[in-house]
Amino acid sequence: MTGETGPPSTPPAVRHRRRWTPSRVLVTAALVAATVVFVYPFVWLVSASFKPRSQVFDNRLLPQDPTLATYVQVWDEAPLLLWLGNTLLVTVLAATAVTVSSALVAWGFSYFRFRFRGALFALVLATMMLPGAVTMIPTFLIWNSLGLTDSLVPLWAGNLFGSAFYIFLLRQFFLGLPREVFEAATIDGADNWQLFWRMALPLTKPAVVVTLLFEFQAAWTDLMRPLIYLRSSENFTVPRGLKTLVDTFGAGGEFQWQVVITASVITTVPMVVLFFLGQKHFVAGIATSGTTR
Amino acid sequence: MPTAPGRAGRARRRRDTRAALLFISPWAVGFLVFTAWPMLYSAYLSLTDYDVINAPRFVGLDNYRQMAEDPQLLLAIENTVVFTLLQVPLQVVVSLGLALLLHQAGGRAAGFFRTAFYLPNMTPPVALGVLLLLLFNGQVGLVNEVLSWVGIQGPAWTTDPDWVKPGLVLISLLTMGSSVIILLAALRNVPGELYDAARVDGAGFWRRTASVTVPMISGPLFFITVVNTIAALQSFSEAYTAYFGAGNSTYSNDAALFYSIYLFRQAFEFLQMGYASALAWGLFVVVLAVTLVQVRLSRRFVYYEGEQR
Numbered sequence: 001m002t003g004e005t006g007p008p009s010t011p012p013a014v015r016h017r018r019r020w021t022p023s024r025v026l027v028t029a030a031l032v033a034a035t036v037v038f039v040y041p042f043v044w045l046v047s048a049s050f051k052p053r054s055q056v057f058d059n060r061l062l063p064q065d066p067t068l069a070t071y072v073q074v075w076d077e078a079p080l081l082l083w084l085g086n087t088l089l090v091t092v093l094a095a096t097a098v099t100v101s102s103a104l105v106a107w108g109f110s111y112f113r114f115r116f117r118g119a120l121f122a123l124v125l126a127t128m129m130l131p132g133a134v135t136m137i138p139t140f141l142i143w144n145s146l147g148l149t150d151s152l153v154p155l156w157a158g159n160l161f162g163s164a165f166y167i168f169l170l171r172q173f174f175l176g177l178p179r180e181v182f183e184a185a186t187i188d189g190a191d192n193w194q195l196f197w198r199m200a201l202p203l204t205k206p207a208v209v210v211t212l213l214f215e216f217q218a219a220w221t222d223l224m225r226p227l228i229y230l231r232s233s234e235n236f237t238v239p240r241g242l243k244t245l246v247d248t249f250g251a252g253g254e255f256q257w258q259v260v261i262t263a264s265v266i267t268t269v270p271m272v273v274l275f276f277l278g279q280k281h282f283v284a285g286i287a288t289s290g291t292t293r
Numbered sequence: 294m295p296t297a298p299g300r301a302g303r304a305r306r307r308r309d310t311r312a313a314l315l316f317i318s319p320w321a322v323g324f325l326v327f328t329a330w331p332m333l334y335s336a337y338l339s340l341t342d343y344d345v346i347n348a349p350r351f352v353g354l355d356n357y358r359q360m361a362e363d364p365q366l367l368l369a370i371e372n373t374v375v376f377t378l379l380q381v382p383l384q385v386v387v388s389l390g391l392a393l394l395l396h397q398a399g400g401r402a403a404g405f406f407r408t409a410f411y412l413p414n415m416t417p418p419v420a421l422g423v424l425l426l427l428l429f430n431g432q433v434g435l436v437n438e439v440l441s442w443v444g445i446q447g448p449a450w451t452t453d454p455d456w457v458k459p460g461l462v463l464i465s466l467l468t469m470g471s472s473v474i475i476l477l478a479a480l481r482n483v484p485g486e487l488y489d490a491a492r493v494d495g496a497g498f499w500r501r502t503a504s505v506t507v508p509m510i511s512g513p514l515f516f517i518t519v520v521n522t523i524a525a526l527q528s529f530s531e532a533y534t535a536y537f538g539a540g541n542s543t544y545s546n547d548a549a550l551f552y553s554i555y556l557f558r559q560a561f562e563f564l565q566m567g568y569a570s571a572l573a574w575g576l577f578v579v580v581l582a583v584t585l586v587q588v589r590l591s592r593r594f595v596y597y598e599g600e601q602r
Contacts, residue, residue, distance in 0.1 A: 027397045034391055035409040038467060041424050042412070044435060048427075057433035101319040108316025112309045124320065127328055131527060131580050133556055133573040137338065137566055138331035144345070161323020192312045221417035223530040228561055239419040246419075247538045251426055261427070264420040271415040279408060286411075286471045287478035 042268065049262040056258050070258040077249075077259060078241060079233065080266055086152060087220060087237040094156035094219040099211045101162040103204075106170035107196045111182065121171075128164045132224075140228055150231040156219065166211045169289060173207035174200060210285030213278045220271055238267045339570035349567065356571035366572070368547060369555040372458065376551065377525040379462045385518050388469045392476035393502065407477065411470035422534025425464040426451055451535065457548035461532055465525075472517045479513040480506065511595045519587050523580055529553040552576060 048056050049070055051063040058064070074080060109121050143154040182195050190198070201208060226240035236244070245263050249256040275282065314321075339356055341349035360366055391410060395403045413421070428435045429450035437447030450460035483506060491501045507514070533554050536546035556576065560569035 023397075027394055028402070031391075031394050031398055031402070031406045034394070035406055038410050038413055038470070041428060041467065042416070044428065045420075045424065057427075057430070059433075059435050059438055101323075105317045105320040108313045112313030112316070113306070114310040114313045117313070120317070123324070127324065129581065129584065130328065130332075131523075131573070131576050133527070133553065134335050134577050135328060135331035136573065137560055137570055138334040139327060140561075141334070141345075141566075142326070142331075158323070158327055160319065161327060162320045167320065192316075196316070217415065221415075221419075223417070223419045223534070224557065227533075227557075239417045242417070242419050242423070243534055243538060246423060246426075246534060250423070251535065252538075257427065260423055264423045268416050268420050271417065272412065275412065275415045282411065283407065283474055286474045289475070 042272075045261060045268070046265055048258070049265045051258070053256065053258045056261065070262040074259055074262045074266070078245060078263065080238070080241070080263065082234060083236050083238045083241040084266070084270075086235060087239075090152050090155045090237060091216050091219040094159045095212045095215040097156055098159035098163050098166060098215045099208060101160050102166035102211060103170050103201060103208065104196070105162045106167045106174055107200055109167070110171045110174035111195070111200070124164050124167055128168075136228070143229065149229050150235055151229075152235060152237075154229045155222070155225055155237070159215070163215075165289075166215070169285075170204065170207050170211060172288070173204040177203055206281065206284060209278065209281045210288075213274070213281055214285060216274065217271065220274075238263075242267050335570045335573060338567050339574055341567045343566040344564045345566060346564075352567070356568045359568060360571055360575060365550070366555060369550045369552045372548065372550055373526060373528075373552040376458050376461060376528065377522060379458065380465055380525045380528075381518065381521045383462065384466055384469050384472060384521055385514065387466065388472035388517070389476055389507075389514065391469075391473045392480055393506070395473065395477050396480040403477070407470075407474060410473050413467040414470045416467075418530030419534045421464055421467065422531040424467075425460055425531060425535050429460045429464070454548040457536070461528075461535075461549065464531060465528065472521065475513050475517055476510060479510040483509040508596050515587070515591045515595045519584060522583055522587065526580055526583065527553050527576070529557065533557070 043061070044059070047061060047063055050066045050068070051058070051060075052065055052067050052069060055064060105124075109117065109124070139154075139158070140149070143149055148154055177200060182199065185195060185199060221239060222237070223239045223243060226237045227243070230236055230240050233241070233244070242260070242263050245260050247253055249259040338349060340351060340353060342352050342355075343349040395406055398406065416424075429437075431437065431447070431449030431452060434447075434450070436450070440447040448456040450456045487505050487509065488501055491505050496504065528551055532549040532551055536549035537554060537558070552572070553576075556569050556572045559565045559572060
């Protein structure tokens with residue numbers, strides 16, 4: 001990237017005084033319209049979850065006769081609290097495991113110089129190209145032979161070994177740290193572990209937070225692996241449970257859509273909350289992942 | 294690189310190597326156990342008949358021959374290609390449009406709208422599958438109701454085989470927020486002088502977009518095209534939620550049978566692990582080929598500012 005390219009990030013519109021010129025009105029109108037398209041489905045979903053069964057599809061913005069009946073029904077039909085607990089456990093373990101292990105590996109690839117470093121790192125990057133489908137079946141057989149299918153272990157334990165994309169992301173950040181600081185600390189008697197854990201990791205907090213958030217999201221929303229590994233309802237994660245509710249109460253089932261709707265709301269809300277908490281980091285992470293390429 | 298000369302340097306290097314190997318050992322172990330071995334074993338399984346219960350039986354290239362003659366697979370490939378060809382260009386163009394709008398709006402407004410656009414990305418794909426069934430319902434769905442306001446009789450999105458894929462494409466567009474953010478970040482890196490120069494030369498908005506903006510962000514544009522293509526070729530969750538699963542036989546789901554779904558069902562519903570492994574390698578070859586072709590093509594039209602690392 002070239003530096004000094006004029007005043008950074010001043011989009012043309014900002015330089016003028018903020019006046020409501022016709023083009024500005026047009027831009028804003030278009031953005032508002034797009035926002036409605038992006039957000040309304042969730043408004044619809046939340047609203048429908050408070051409607052009685054007969055009015056679920058009335059497409060009103062606000063429920064005519066708001067009721068908690070469906071929430072009670074979902075509570076009776078499905079062990080949602082248990083599923084939420086399972087999901088939370090998996091996501092926390094998955095995100096922590098992948099962040100620590102990827103950071104370790106990224107540090108190994110960024111701070112030290114050793115033979116074949118370039119080649120090995122190229123191998124790390126190459127694994128990003130491999131579709132999950134290729135390793136999916138043997139990986140299932142590994143966990144199966146360990147007797148760990150129908151448990152939550154396969155959903156997070158693989159993360160203990162790092163993941164190429166996060167290794168790449170964290171390494172970019174580690175490479176940006178001033179090397180002298182670490183050399184100085186070494187002279188002061190810090191060992192390699194302290195350099196990593198006490199200095200490098202705290203200094204790259206934004207990247208660490210981004211990694212945690214991304215993996216939390218990935219683990220929370222994952223459907224395929226829970227479909228593969230989980231059999232009994234008491235081990236389900238929320239998306240896996242929701243899929244079963246769709247099969248039972250929705251498409252091809254009893255057509256009690258209100259159950260599916262309400263369960264969808266419960267599945268989605270924790271992620272939305274997380275999003276508002278970590279919004280800034282999400283945006284920063286996505287923006288970086290696109291431009292460091 | 295500040296190396297101490299001679300013996301001290303070599304000792305340091307040896308120490309460095311040892312420490313580095315320790316740090317990267319989680320990846321090395323994971324690579325061997327969860328990547329290298331599965332790749333080899335998957336390649337072997339693709340040459341066998343294996344149902345998990347009985348030992349794999351070697352059948353040579355039978356699975357690959359079966360792939361060539363499998364009408365369901367042909368259908369799955371066709372569905373996947375159609376979906377990808379519809380979804381990727383649409384997503385790239387629309388997310389570029391939204392990013393340009395956000396860039397025009399600038400400042401705090403952009404922050405608000407950006408948040409709104411990213412929100413659906415946080416929705417579990419299984420919930421998006423549910424939304425597809427509800428909002429695109431032919432009789433009572435919101436989408437057709439809105440269409441009826443402007444006098445359009447909407448199709449039966451979820452049951453008419455011709456409209457199942459367009460419906461899936463539209464619902465998948467909800468998650469374009471991350472593409473928008475990537476493109477917006479790229480737009481903000483375009484030096485303002487270029488626009489000023491273009492303006493002096495009398496270029497209008499469209500001309501500036503075509504001749505300055507798009508070339509200057511061709512790198513990120515290319516990136517999201519590749520990433521979206523790889524993702525579209527492997528799409529699974531939304532279509533599987535809406536059209537497949539236990540007891541889900543009401544709908545004719547042939548139109549939503551994507552490659553990944555076919556592979557998943559072969560492996561974990563019909564326990565054809567050998568055939569599914571062959572299918573996985575088929576997917577690998579296609580993803581690799583598509584990516585390489587895109588990278589090749591990109592050399593012709595992607596402009597990298599200065600030299601990027």
